[in-house]
Amino acid sequence: MDIVDIKDWGLGLDEHVLIAGPCSAESQQQIEIIAKGLRGANLGLFRAGVWKPRTRPGSFEGIGNDALSWLNSAREILNVPVTVEVANTSHVEAALKADIEVLWIGARTTVNPFSVQEICEALRGTDIPVMVKNPINPDLQLWLGAIERLNKVGINKVAAIHRGFSDPYEKRYRNKPEWSMPIHLKRMIPGISVICDPSHIAGTREIIASVSQRAINFGLDGLMIETHHDPDNAWSDAKQQVTPDTFKIIIENLNFRETLDKHPEAISELDKFRQKVDLVDAQIIELLSDRFQMIKQIGEYKRSHNLAVYQPNRWQDVMESRIKSGTNKNMTEKFMKSFLFALHEESVKMQEAQLKEVKSASQA
Numbered sequence: 001m002d003i004v005d006i007k008d009w010g011l012g013l014d015e016h017v018l019i020a021g022p023c024s025a026e027s028q029q030q031i032e033i034i035a036k037g038l039r040g041a042n043l044g045l046f047r048a049g050v051w052k053p054r055t056r057p058g059s060f061e062g063i064g065n066d067a068l069s070w071l072n073s074a075r076e077i078l079n080v081p082v083t084v085e086v087a088n089t090s091h092v093e094a095a096l097k098a099d100i101e102v103l104w105i106g107a108r109t110t111v112n113p114f115s116v117q118e119i120c121e122a123l124r125g126t127d128i129p130v131m132v133k134n135p136i137n138p139d140l141q142l143w144l145g146a147i148e149r150l151n152k153v154g155i156n157k158v159a160a161i162h163r164g165f166s167d168p169y170e171k172r173y174r175n176k177p178e179w180s181m182p183i184h185l186k187r188m189i190p191g192i193s194v195i196c197d198p199s200h201i202a203g204t205r206e207i208i209a210s211v212s213q214r215a216i217n218f219g220l221d222g223l224m225i226e227t228h229h230d231p232d233n234a235w236s237d238a239k240q241q242v243t244p245d246t247f248k249i250i251i252e253n254l255n256f257r258e259t260l261d262k263h264p265e266a267i268s269e270l271d272k273f274r275q276k277v278d279l280v281d282a283q284i285i286e287l288l289s290d291r292f293q294m295i296k297q298i299g300e301y302k303r304s305h306n307l308a309v310y311q312p313n314r315w316q317d318v319m320e321s322r323i324k325s326g327t328n329k330n331m332t333e334k335f336m337k338s339f340l341f342a343l344h345e346e347s348v349k350m351q352e353a354q355l356k357e358v359k360s361a362s363q364a
């Protein structure tokens with residue numbers, strides 16, 4: 001894929017992109033107050049929602065086209081480009097006409113390839129930068145697909161935004177973060193920046209700072225934080241917006257850890273430890289291979305005695321005893337469980353394949 005580095009979008013963005021502004025543009029005056037409050041915050045982009053996708057009708061659905069011109073004041077006050085969300089062709093046309101510098105596609109749109117394609121067609125022939133939020137469900141292919149569609153119509157100034165995933169069992173977050181997902185996306189699309197939207201992950205302003213720090217720790221490239229001068233009375237997302245002053249405090253307290261390219265001396269120091277890690281990993285792989293050899297022998301026995309692959313009692317014992325050993329060695333129960341689940345799934349698949357092989361051989 002052809003991706004232009006965010007630093008080369010011609011908008012003066014640096015490697016840690018900071019984006020702030022209200023969930024929704026409510027009035028020209030509101031935009032001005034917030035923009036003035038954000039002076040000195042080292043902002044890269046000012047955001048505001050103009051068309052709001054709401055879960056149920058009757059909630060405030062955004063001011064619409066009229067709000068686009070209000071964003072000129074934010075641009076002038078802060079001397080930064082502005083970004084709005086677009087969800088259909090008419091939004092794109094209005095945003096382009098209003099000279100909005102950057103567009104973003106929301107989670108509820110990324111989820112629908114028809115809508116994404118419609119937006120792409122409206123963008124064909126332009127080179128406006130577009131940020132793509134992850135789809136509501138944790139589907140990496142859908143996220144990737146939206147970015148590919150943009151690329152296919154010639155948009156190569158593309159970034160991604162991690163805003164978390166909908167999960168009905170999740171209590172702590174509004175949208176559960178899945179930190180491995182942006183890491184995966186960055187590996188699949190070299191050069192792409194992934195910005196974190198801690199406001200939509202958190203859902204409440206109290207945990208925005210800690211989510212932001214985690215995003216930085218996981219190597220994300222920037223933050224988009226909803227900012228309002230009077231969050232409690234905001235017309236949308238009141239609980240998750242912070243004041244411009246709080247935004248500045250959150251940013252000042254973040255620890256942007258240094259990347260290794262700026263510290264060549266650290267590479268040789270880390271290499272000493274990494275050689276040992278390499279050795280341990282090689283041993284783990286040898287041991288896993290031994291385990292799978294045994295699983296195959298058990299599979300062979302099960303096949304010849306017509307026994308079921310999945311053995312719940314044995315598996316229960318394995319889980320309990322290994323989780324106990326692991327937690328005694330300071331590994332978390334969560335890690336032990338996901339490791340053991342992966343191991344068991346592979347073992348069962350292997351034995352299933354053994355049964356199939358012999359079945360098809362005897363049918364031939």
Ligand SMILES: C=C(O[C@@H]1C=C(C(=O)O)C=C[C@H]1O)C(=O)O
Binds near residue numbers: 298309311312344351
């Ligand atoms: C290996 C076996 O088959 C399955 C795989 C298991 C494992 O990976 O430890 C345990 C129980 C079974 O569900 C077995 O029956 O022992």
